[in-house]
Structures are given as C-alpha cells and as structure tokens.
Amino acid sequence: MGDLALDLDRLTAIDVHTHAEISKDGHGALSPELFGASEAYFKAHGHRQPTIEEMADHYRERRMAAVVFTVDAEHATGHPRISNEEIAESCAAHADTLIPFASIDPHKGRAGVREARRLVEEHGVRGFKFHPSIQAFSPNDPLAYPLYEAIEELGVPALFHTGQTGIGAGVPGGGGIRLKYSNPMPVDDVAVDFPELRIILAHPSFPWQDEALAVATHKPHVYIDLSGWSPKYFPPQLVRYANTLLQDKVLFGSDYPVITPDRWLADFEKLDIKPEVRPKILKENAARLLGLTTG
Template identity: 75%
Template sequence: MGINLDDLVAIDVHVHANISPDGHTSLPRELREASGKHFGTKGPRTPTVAETAQYYRERKMAAVVFTVDAEHQLGHPPVPNEVVAEECAKHPDVLIPFASVDPWRGAAGVRMARKLVRDYGVRGFKFHPSLQGMDPNDRQAYPLYEAIEELGVPALFHTGQTGIGAGIPGGAGVRLRHSNPMLIDDVAVDFPELRIILAHPSFPWQDEALAVAVHKPYVYIDLSGWSPKYFPPQLVRYANSLLKDKVLFGSDYPLITPDRWLTDFAALDIKDEVRPRILKDNAARLFGLAKE
C-alpha cells in the first residue's frame, strides 16, 4: 500500500527523524536543547518514526522524513539512513523517506547515496551546509550531487539562519554563511536537471532565495521552520504569483507542529486556488506522486 493522494489534505516536505529505535539521537544533547529553547518547545521532542507516522496519519497528511548527517563537523554519528528508510517503509501510506549524506564522506558518500536509493527506496537527500561545515557549491560535494541528479531524486538544502547552535557561545561553531541560497545557485547551474528545494524562509537572504527559484526552473522553496504569520511579505507575494507552482508546505516537525503551521497559514493572504498547490499538489508532482 502506497500513498493515496485523494486521502491526503497535505504533504509536509520537512520532518525530522531525531531518534533511532535504539535511542541514538541525531544531534548532541547541547544542540538539541538549544534548538528546543530557540523554537520555544518544552524540552527536546524526539518522536520515533513510528510515532511520527501515526501523528501524520491521524491528520490525513504525508510526511517527508530525514535525519541530518553532519558527523565530520559535529563529531556525532547521525541516525543511520538505513534505519530511517526501513522505519518509513513500515508506513508507506504516509511516510516518504529521504536520506542525508555528509559531503565530507567523499567517494564513500557517493556509494552510500546510490545504495540508499537502490536498496532502501530513498526518495531524496537532505543537506545542511551550516551544520556540515561546507559551502554547498564546494567542488568536493559535486560527485555526490552528480549521483543524486543521475538517480533522479531531489536535493533539499537548509538555507538561512538555523536554530541549531542558537544561543550557545560562538553558535557552537555553526557558521550561517554556508547557508546563503546564492551558493546553491551555482549548484543549480552546474547540475541543471537536479531538483533542488531551498528549505525555510531564507532569513536574512529571502530575496536571494526568491531570485534563484524564479530564475532556475527546478529550484523550489519549502516554507518550514517559521510560523506563516512571520513570513516576509515578498515571500507571500511570490508564492501567490510567480512561484505558485514551486512553493511547498513544510513544518520542521517536531520543532514546529503542522497543527500550528496550518492554523497560521489559514490566516495568510494566499489565493484560494494557490493553497492546494502549496499544501499538496506541488509536492505530489515533484515527488512523482501525480502526473505533471
């Protein structure tokens, strides 16, 4: 049994798998607690993949689920991609597995990406340049992008400020400049068939993200990580017009719940004909769940 679009009200393209069945977490405790404080959550929330599936099933939503592999910079092993994919495979009616491969892994990372798609059914890849400590246009990452482009699955890049490291002296070594969306413009040029998602309203580079998404036909924007009531006005304007087919619903669960996000989205000045595109239709086309 797979995803039945007719049964869904939305597809959340940005959901984190923060813990494995054996209790291993995706981030060190200090970073988890700091991000929870930044987002105003009551302590670190770490639902399992199975709990996440039930949460979204109850809301008649599907979710794109991934961990973040930033082991080179953080010195902390990620939740294994294979585990995330296997757990998602138990809930194919609501979960879409993505993976994350640290570009610092080099040739081993390329082999890993191919195996994850071929043997584990992974449908895309998540990158977090600030956590991974590398500009997304660093040529060291290019063999990995080449493989992902060849595999025909999307690459989702964190952009803008991050709550991870926020409030910790020195930001825990997390450098925001790596997540400027203009750096991803180079990736879109050099890999013209690669489907790219710019995650989050890209503060303080919102205009740059809009420019890249307008200019490059296979660059999309997800709206995760912020309550819609805080969206910059130019983001809302472009979502209603030039980017109405390229903007995607994302929450950043469990840091922000889809319940909160959708409540605030309902009050946003979005055209009636655009709302279903943002909530479900654009993602369905991007992930091959619906016909173009």
Template identity: 75%
Template sequence: MDLSELTAIDVHTHAEVSSQGHASLDEDLDAASSAYFKVEGRKRKPTLPEMAAYYRERKMAAVVFTVDAEAATGTAPVPNEEVAEAAAAHPDVLIPFASVDPFRGKAGVRQARRLVEEYGVKGFKFHPSIQGFFPNDRSLAYALYEVIEETGCVALFHTGQTGIGAGVPGGGGIRLKYSNPMHVDDVAADFPHLKIILAHPSFPWQDEALAVATHKPGVHIDLSGWSPKYFPTQLVHYANTLLKDKVLFGSDFPVLTPDRWLADFAKLAIKDEVRPKILKENAARLLGLK
C-alpha cells in the same frame, strides 16, 4: 499512498532519535534548539513509528530525514537505512529522504547510490551550516549531486539562519555563511536537471532565494521552520504569483508542528486557488507521487 485521501504533504520533518535511543544532536545543541523553537509540553524526539502515527492521524504525508554532519559534530546521525525502513513499513504516510555528509567522499557517493537503489530513498537533505561546507564546493559535494541528478532524486538544502546552535557561545561553532542560497544557484546552474528545494524562509537572504527559484526551473522553496505569520511580505507575494507552482508546505517537525503551521497559514493572505498547490499538489508533482 492515496493522494486523494491526503490533506497535505509536509516536505520537511526530522528523524531525531534512532530505535536505539541515540539522538542526532549533542545535548547542548539539542537544548539550545528546543529553547529557540520554544518546544514545551510535548515530546521533542518522537520515534519514526510515532511520527507515522502522528501524520496518519492528520491524514498527511511527511518527507522524513536525518542530518549526517558527523565530520563536523562528531555525533552519528540516525541511520539512513532506519529511516528508509520505517518509510517502507509506513508507506501510506512516510516518504524517505537520506542525508550523506559530503566529507565522506567516495564512500558517501557509494552510500548515496545504494540508498536509492536498495532502499528507495527519494531525496537527500544537506545542512551546509552544520555540515560546514559551501554547496558549490566542487571538491566536496558535486559527485553526490551527480548521483542525485542521475537517479531523479531531490536535493534539499537548508538555507538561511538556523536554530541549531542559536544562543550557544559562538553558535556552537556553526557558521551561517554556508547557507546563503546564492551558493545553491551555482549548483542549479551546473546540474540543470537536478530537482532542488531551498528549505525555509532564507533570512537574511530571502530575496536571493526568490531570485534563484524564479531564475532556475528546478529550484523550489519550502516554507518550513517559521510560523507563516512571520513570513516576509515578498515571500507571500511570490508564493501567490510567480512561484505558485514551486512553493511547498513544510513544518520542521518536531520543533514546529504542522498543527501550528497550518493554523497560522489559514490566516495568511494566500489565494484560494494557490493553497492546494502549496499544501499538496506541488510536492506531489515534484516527488513523482501518483
């Protein structure tokens, strides 16, 4: 991966379909998510090689992951190994993260270590609302965090409201309470050397996310899942000042494209010297890319 040739690093993209055509969401949740994000006129489920081509065309790199929430949803994720193998086949543009359901217990911990040691994954995605757990539940996820911290990987947590389940009766059973970033504050305190990303503007807990990222050195914020024109004023202010070295570009592709995100970001009141930090430099440093 040649950093000098990259225009940006997108730290938040989803592998939503396996090479066998299996989707990571059931039909109801998938349809509701597409409606929520107004996904129209383009392919919702690009394959991993198609994602690589898409980002290569734009001279961008992308962190890519699945979401393993099989215990809560009954739907198997896109295999982590498949994501990692695709990244190995396209190392110029794809950066592999994994996802391990905390409810997998000791088997999940062994899986996480194997994914790092044998497949070279650089981080792990958690979606507390879909997976149905509090990030600070010591009995569930702390053994996973130990492996992630020990291996120098990144833990990326969905925070705030989610488009998954939005509009479905009862939200599809998905509970928003699990994704309050204050639960991740406990994780950051208990694992002081763990590199953490709080994903998305954390509505309705934006101030909490800013407080955690300001207070805990290892905590960063990605800006995925929202068009920049809707960013809260305080998020823009902190991105320009106290958190200018800890805010990261993320799109949430394929539900939100980097093209749309970047077009709206160009109109945002971000300082000229901060823009390259958000778009590439902060992510490159956090991910250890050279």
C-alpha cells in the same frame, strides 16, 4: 526505487520537512548541547522526540504524508548520525504516510556516492537533505559535486537548509556553526552546474529571502519549502511570490517536531493566499516534485 503506498486523493497535505530526531536505540541526531539550543530557539523546551512510528501515527491521523530525514554531520560535529537505512526501513513500514529522505555528509567522498546509490536503488529513498551550516561546507564546494552528480542521475531531489538556524543559537560561538554556509546564493551555482537536479531551498531564508526568491524564479528546478517558521511571520515578499510567480514551486513544510503541522496550518489559514494557490502549496506541488503524480 521502492514503491510508496500513498493515496493522493485521501491526503489533505504533504509536509516536505520533518525530522527524525531519535533512533530506535535512543541515539539523538544532534549532541545534547546543539539540541538544547534548538529547543530554546523554537521555545520547544522539553518537547519529546517522537519515534518514526509515532510520527507516522501523527500524520496518518491528519490524513497527511510527511518527508522524513535526519542530518549527517559527522565530519564537523563528531556526533554519530542516525542510520539512513533505519529511517528508510522505518518509513517503509508506514509507506501510506511517510516518505524517506537520506542525509550524507559531503565530506565522505566516494563512499558517500556509493551510499547514495545504494539508498535509492535498494532502500527506496526519495531524496537527500543537506544542512550546509551543520555539515560545514558551502553548497558550491567541489567536494560535494560527485554526490550531486549521483543524486541528479538518480532523479531525486536535494533539499538544502537555507537561512539562520536555531541549532547552536545562543551557545558560545554558535556551537561552531557558521551561518554563511546557508546563504542560498551558492546553491545557484549548484543549479547551474547540475541543470536537471531538483533542488528545494528549505525555510524562509532569513536574512537572504530575496536571494532565495531570485534563485527560485531564475532556475526552473529550484523550489522553496516554507518550514521552520509560523506563516504569520513570513516576509511579505515571500507571500507575494508564493501567490504569483512561484505558486507552482512553493511547498508546505512544518519542521516537525519543533513546529507541528497543526500550528503551521492554523496560521497558514489566516495568510492572504489565493484559494486556487492553497492546494498547490499544501499538496500538488510536492506530489509532482516527488514523482507521486504526473504533469
């Protein structure tokens, strides 16, 4: 894997969930219809899609690192993805701040497996993002298993969107997006069948928060990121588990650019989190999971 130039002592936080929404040539990660629905859901009308260079500046100014990814959903949506290589190369130019993840549509089969290996071994990719609802697959579908096997062998995490999504919200038929694929329970099967695979359940998993907590407490390599919601709306059981049983397995994530790290952190400051747990959530847990530190 490529080397990162992160100075952990300098960093105040690691945001494990940010989106590359636009390519260098202006191509969007989502169709205009689905992107517009997401903007409306997050009340982010007219927010400008930052380039990866602008994302680097944003996080560097705040002394934060950020995991960056897109979503490859070409099979289900017919919309061309942003190139994983472009994201990796752009992040490599800002290796003091940005951490590249990739996204591969599981429907791509053996070609996807070859791409995953190439991205990690030649382009320094540090993990993979899945969005089952947009990619139209259940996480425990055997079609994805060769890809998981490669990711497990490569020793990098797999991050799964869980819970409701703003993408397609309010569009007739939800834009064809099925929420059932983002129930975290099928990811439990993945954790059983790939016991060394590091897994991140992204977001407070409405309406399946208890399921996510159950999986993360039962399976030693399953984590939860807190992106996509302002902390002031976190379910009370999520806060309770973050403070106790899952204090070493909960991760700061914003969902930038639809939610900024500034807004997220301001609301997190008001949350009833133990002082000794805050640094774990903001930086230490992610640093360990991403292989940036030992222990």
